[in-house]
Amino acid sequence: MTWLDQVPWNEHGLVAAIAQDAASGKVLTLAWMNREALEQTAKTGQAVYWSRSRNKLWRKGEESGHAQKVREVRLDCDADAVLLQVEQAGGIACHTGRERCFYRKLDNGRWVETDPVLKDPAAIYREGSGKK
Amino acid sequence: MTWLDQVPWNEHGLVAAIAQDAASGKVLTLAWMNREALEQTAKTGQAVYWSRSRNKLWRKGEESGHAQKVREVRLDCDADAVLLQVEQAGGIACHTGRERCFYRKLDNGRWVETDPVLKDPAAIYREGSGKK
Secondary structure, X not given: OOOOOOOOOOOOOOEEEEEEEOOOOOEEEEEEEOHHHHHHHHHHOEOXXXXXXXXXXXXXXXXXXXXXXXXXXXXXXXXXEEEEEEEEHHHOOOOOOOOOOOOEEEOOOOEEEOOOOOOOHHHHOOOOOOOO | OOOOOOOOXXXXXXXXXXXXXXXXXXXXXXXXXXXXXHHHHHHHOEOEEEEOOOOEEEEOOOOOOOXXXXXXXXXXXXXXXXXXXXXXXXXXXXXXXXXXXXXXXXXXXXXXXXXXXXXXXXXXXXXXXXXX
């Protein structure tokens, strides 16, 4: 039984993957991994996820350049999750051009945006600027 | 449309909920919330989850005493997740008696336990000691 067999893959063959900035401690993203994604993450030292919307492997940063260098991988007790400590390229983890995906905060019954857009998504994903 | 309607509930009516220790920045747990759990979390200031194994609301700490006082709730861009900043009662978030659920680290192809058991689970969940 390998370390990959010990991961409690869910009914879709996925595990939730939390990425935390190794320097600031901020939680940047929650994404999903299948077995191949986790294996490649461990092998390459770069975060590889499973895109549920595109239904394929997603090498974080392949289009945006905002890759995540993985410093540590942790597994939780039973809730189907791994935790990555990452170095976030460009200081931008979110496709909206923000540092992190968790940029809205609950404040008196509404979600308030607290984090600025650091780079225009149109510029991040401009045709031809991709890293594919 | 209320703030609860803006949460991208998944096909099971759930959203992933990451709890991060407000003081240390450590990611403690990944659990799940349904609409009622999130509403009650916001209302009471104490983490309430949806137990997928028991199929009912789970007031964190109701049996163990290890409640989570919620200081902040954040919502992510699109990945169906909320992020809580919490004060962890007893300094133990995991049902195994450890500080956090992410107590295993990937090290050369195997999961290595890095975090000690702070309290024997048998003592935490001993009959009669429950907080129900």
